Amino acid sequence: METPVLFQKEDNVAILTLNRPEKRNALDQDLLVHLYEHLDTVKNDDSIRVAIITGAGASFSAGLDLSCLGTDNLMDPRGDGVYLPDLMKACNKPIIGAINGPAITGAFEIALNCDFLIAAPQAFFRDTHALLGIYPGWGMSQLLSRAVGIRMARQISFTGKDITAQQALNLGFVNEIVEPGDLMHRVMEIARNICETRPVFLPGYRDLINKGHGITTDQALALEKETFVRFLRESGVLK
DSSP states (O other), X not given: OOOSEEEEEETTEEEEEEOOGGGTTXXXXXXXXXXXXXXXXXXXXXXXXXXXXEESTTOSBOOBOGGGTTTSOOSSTTSXXXXXXXXXXXXXXXXXXXXXXXXXXXXXXXXXXXXXXXXXXXXXXXXXXXXXXXXXXXXXXXXXXXXXXXXXXXXXXXXXOOEEHHHHHHHTSOOEEOOGGGHHHHHHHHHHHHHXXXXXXXXXXXXHHHHHHTSOXXXXXXXXXXXXXXXXXXXXXXX
């Protein structure tokens, strides 16, 4: 039986591939346990500078496997209370979503928790929480509005209609659209560019951006100033 999440390391880049193509990479407890474990590896392995999450076959992921809702622990798959968005945020390495196909509901949330997204033309995004009568648990109600604005987020979530890769690009939550055969080549190119930055610096810069995004502009600017002054003092430039 194949592992539900493949892990591959190329130089300083980890590639995590959701691997249930016969189920359109639907998320069950076993897949989530493997995803959590690989994200822990990314966090703890100092030789890994960047992670990529993508899907096997024609889909990124169809979202939660609805046949498992009554049996699988999908919110706490390892039983350790770790929340998936917290795990991705705490990774301290950039996570790129290589969206090769449909990213639906829970998978849409995984995509939104990535640092940024590169998509193939056939990719699309769909939030079906309202259609299914299930509240989101991995950030959809908050992250989508921050990515596209609250009015557009309401339309996407209230209708459950598809957002094409081109629409996602126009809305600003996809950075680039790349032809399918070139998707991973382009994402690896970006990952290697990131690997050229200073290893000890990038996690702090990522954390600064993330923290600043959740507070007011004035608070964020004060946080940046505080971080910069501390950096100057630690560097010996400022006494």
